[in-house]
Amino acid sequence: MQHSGKKILVTRPKHQAENMCVLIEQQGWEAIxxxxxxxxxxxxxxxxxxRLHNLDQYQLVFFISANAVNFALPLFNGKMEQLxxxxxxxxxxxxxTALKAYGIKQVLVPEQGFNSEAILAMAEVQDLHGQSCLIIRGAGGRGFLADSLRERGARVHYLQVYQRAMPMVDSHLLNAYIRQNALAAILIYSGDALKNLLQMLTxxxxxxxxxxxxxxxxxxxxxDLARNIGFKNIIIAAEASDAAMMNALLNGEERG
Structure with a gap:
């Protein structure tokens, strides 16, 4: 996928997509x-x-995404000291990175992998008897992390600070690209995004x-979701970062 002029469909939310678009354009490709x-x-x-008012009851606070950080931190106001x-x-x-930018000092992150499974492998979450955990996330996320923490003895609460919606977009241009087989690749960052894409193309x-x-x-x-839908050519990036997505585009590795 290293020829110039390739069209890459970037489907991330608008406020998160620009860096990936720049990386694509640096390759001489076109970011859609x-x-x-x-x-x-x-x-x-x-x-x-x-739960916000009683942050001191939680020994561990989990931030599921940068969106969780950016939508949650304004809610804390004067409670930053408790955090x-x-x-x-x-x-x-x-x-x-987002937590550090807000000045939060005690932040742990998995050494390898960036998902709930990687979190659950951390030494700090193996024995949680008598501890309380707060998971800050978007509405409708997976329950796997919370269920696993409870199995390890923790009391677990959620703070759901954002929600995902289908944007109001004009899909005529996308329809034209698909009809003409003009896209070299589509970047998909979630199962919800994949479902929304299908709804737009009926x-x-x-x-x-x-x-x-x-x-x-x-x-x-x-x-697995893409495979069940019927996609024929699936590439898995090592993680959700822009660098990993670009590496997958360049090398086409870890094909499904």
Whole structure:
């Protein structure tokens, strides 16, 4: 995939996509900006508000994504001091960097892997009897991390600070690219994004062309979803970072 002029569909939310687009353009390719997910702030329930006010009851606070950090931290206001007294765990490099940018000092991050499974391999979360954990995330995320922490003896609560929605976008240009088989690859960052893409392309011929278009995904879980839908050419990036996605584009490695 190293020829110039290749069109790469970048489907990340608008506020997160620009760096990846720059990397694509540095290769002499064309980045097609087409967000399939819109990130919006969630309304905080009264119960979640209480959890914010009682941060000192939690020994561990998990931030599932950079979006979780960026939507949560404004809610803490004067409670930053309480957050400094607990241990924050970032699922990935982006959330780690975001926490550090806000001045949070005690931040742990997995040495390898950037998902719930990598978090659960950390020494700090093996025996959690008598401990309380707060998971800060978007609405509707997986329950795997919380269930696993509870199995290890923890009391676990959620703070859901954002939600994913389908953006209002004009799909005519995307339809044209798919119809013409003009896309060299599509970057997919979540199962929700993949489902939204299918909703936008309902005609049989379009779907046939779409399923033959190479896609780059961020995990085996999204790979399995794509495979079940019928995608023929799936590449798994080592992680969700821009560098890993670019590496997968360049090398086409870890094909599903």
């Amino acid at each position: 900006r087409f967000p399939l997910i819109e990130i919006q702030a969630s309304s905080i329930s009264a119960q979640e508000q209480m 400094q007294k607990t241990v924050c765990i970032a699922v990935g490099k982006a959330s780690y 005609k049989e011929k379009l779907n046939k062309n779409l399923l033959n278009t190479p896609i780059v995904v961020i995990s085996p879980r999204v790979r």
